[in-house]
Amino acid sequence: MDSIIVTGNGPLKGQIPIAGAKNACLTLMPATLLSEEPLTLTNAPRLSDIKTMTELLQSLGAEVTSMQDGQVQAMSSHNLSTTRAEYDIVRKMRASNLVLGPLLAREHHAEVSLPGGCAIGARPMDLHITALEAMGAEIELKDGYLHAKAPGGLKGAVHELRFASVGATENVVMAATLAKGTTVLKNAAREPEIVDLVHCLRKMGAQIDGEGTSTITIQGVDRLSGATHPVVTDRIELGTYMLAPAICGGEVELLGGRIDLVGAFCEKLDAAGVSVEETDSGLKVARKNGRVRAVDVVTEPFPGFPTDLQAQMMALMCTAEGTSVLEERIFENRFMHAPELMRMGAEIEVHGGTATVTGVEKLKGAPVMATDLRASVSLILAGLAAEGETIVNRVYHLDRGYERVEEKLRNIGARIERVNAE
Numbered sequence: 001m002d003s004i005i006v007t008g009n010g011p012l013k014g015q016i017p018i019a020g021a022k023n024a025c026l027t028l029m030p031a032t033l034l035s036e037e038p039l040t041l042t043n044a045p046r047l048s049d050i051k052t053m054t055e056l057l058q059s060l061g062a063e064v065t066s067m068q069d070g071q072v073q074a075m076s077s078h079n080l081s082t083t084r085a086e087y088d089i090v091r092k093m094r095a096s097n098l099v100l101g102p103l104l105a106r107e108h109h110a111e112v113s114l115p116g117g118c119a120i121g122a123r124p125m126d127l128h129i130t131a132l133e134a135m136g137a138e139i140e141l142k143d144g145y146l147h148a149k150a151p152g153g154l155k156g157a158v159h160e161l162r163f164a165s166v167g168a169t170e171n172v173v174m175a176a177t178l179a180k181g182t183t184v185l186k187n188a189a190r191e192p193e194i195v196d197l198v199h200c201l202r203k204m205g206a207q208i209d210g211e212g213t214s215t216i217t218i219q220g221v222d223r224l225s226g227a228t229h230p231v232v233t234d235r236i237e238l239g240t241y242m243l244a245p246a247i248c249g250g251e252v253e254l255l256g257g258r259i260d261l262v263g264a265f266c267e268k269l270d271a272a273g274v275s276v277e278e279t280d281s282g283l284k285v286a287r288k289n290g291r292v293r294a295v296d297v298v299t300e301p302f303p304g305f306p307t308d309l310q311a312q313m314m315a316l317m318c319t320a321e322g323t324s325v326l327e328e329r330i331f332e333n334r335f336m337h338a339p340e341l342m343r344m345g346a347e348i349e350v351h352g353g354t355a356t357v358t359g360v361e362k363l364k365g366a367p368v369m370a371t372d373l374r375a376s377v378s379l380i381l382a383g384l385a386a387e388g389e390t391i392v393n394r395v396y397h398l399d400r401g402y403e404r405v406e407e408k409l410r411n412i413g414a415r416i417e418r419v420n421a422e
């Protein structure tokens with residue numbers, strides 16, 4: 001299993017190109033199940049999660065090819081070979097549950113393995129299920145699989161989500177595109193990845209309004225066509241690399257970065273004393289003198305501060321002047337990076353969903369263990385700012401969500417390498 005070795009060094013300088021969003025691509029790919037014509041996604045990130053989704057769609061009978069230049073072509077023209085999403089693939093990645101809505105819409109039945117819990121929390125699927133049931137689906141759990149059917153097809157419905165779940169919103173929006181009648185989804189998630197999905201579905205002929213707001217209205221149509229669609233910029237990769245100059249000092253331009261994708265996060269950087277400026281090609285982040293200031297953070301659905309940047313922000317706060325309080329409100333168990341950061345000399349106290357971080361002058365390199373995707377990258381950021389060498393073990397999590405991470409960081413002057421620790 002690979003490890004990454006980071007040696008702390010001084011200010012970083014240069015440019016980092018930001019890839020297409022993993023979490024947008026993971027919902028755009030299953031959308032191919034809704035049409036018999038080809039869907040071409042450009043600007044797709046080259047990540048192991050995208051390979052897993054490719055494998056899942058292929059197992060259902062879709063033809064999917066990924067090109068080196070970040071193009072993914074997917075097509076489900078023929079009858080699908082099965083509507084069963086097997087546990088062996090689903091267990092690798094929770095986003096596999098995003099085939100449920102499209103399969104139900106197209107084939108009127110689906111069997112999708114329950115993804116189970118994961119390191120960051122229980123992550124049930126009740127919100128997906130109740131919403132699809134409101135649209136006429138009958139769903140039961142048998143042998144670890146959700147057995148869903150909608151004899152005669154799904155029907156439009158008015159439904160309010162108990163919580164603005166990203167995945168449930170995506171499943172319902174996709175399912176509703178081919179349902180009979182109009183679906184009104186209230187308390188829908190507003191994340192940019194959902195806006196991107198709707199833009200793509202609209203190109204495929206879907207009739208949808210209200211994306212980016214809490215009410216999305218979908219008028220079902222008989223069929224969808226193919227489309228070509230560029231995947232939106234990855235706001236989490238963007239925010240992660242914005243933190244590199246914030247934690248090490250220096251000046252880095254994030255190519256393709258957009259303020260509207262990371263508004264709440266930028267407000268916190270500003271309060272911490274890190275400058276963010278729009279340029280012709282993206283965003284420029286700079287921290288010149290002294291330590292950053294401690295700021296408090298509460299994670300919330302978009303447009304609030306994203307849970308997927310909480311671990312990375314904690315790494316920054318470990319080096320800040322003062323005490324900050326980070327409250328995690330989306331996942332119940334997303335502080336596993338805290339004990340690892342403490343191995344590097346960070347002062348953190350965790351009580352339930354709240355972490356209190358007292359900044360230290362300097363973190364110290366140490367061997368640490370990556371426990372999930374965002375935790376892994378937070379340890380790399382901490383390592384960049386630490387004295388000496390940090391060895392991040394179990395980095396396979398990292399490859400799920402960050403392409404060419406060592407190359408991108410080396411290009412701005414970081415000392416980072418991957419080693420195979422057999």
Ligand code: EPU
Nearest residue numbers: 023026095123124125126127128165166167308330331373
């Ligand atoms: N939830 C339920 N019931 C449900 C669905 C969700 O209780 O039926 C709960 C979850 O357990 C969680 C909260 O609602 O506590 C939020 O879950 P949500 O459904 O919004 O998240 P998701 O769709 O499973 C996506 C991203 C996550 C990101 C969250 C929140 C993808 C593929 N994943 O997950 O990304 O953290 O939204 O923004 O889009 C990551 O990239 O590292 C990652 C974990």
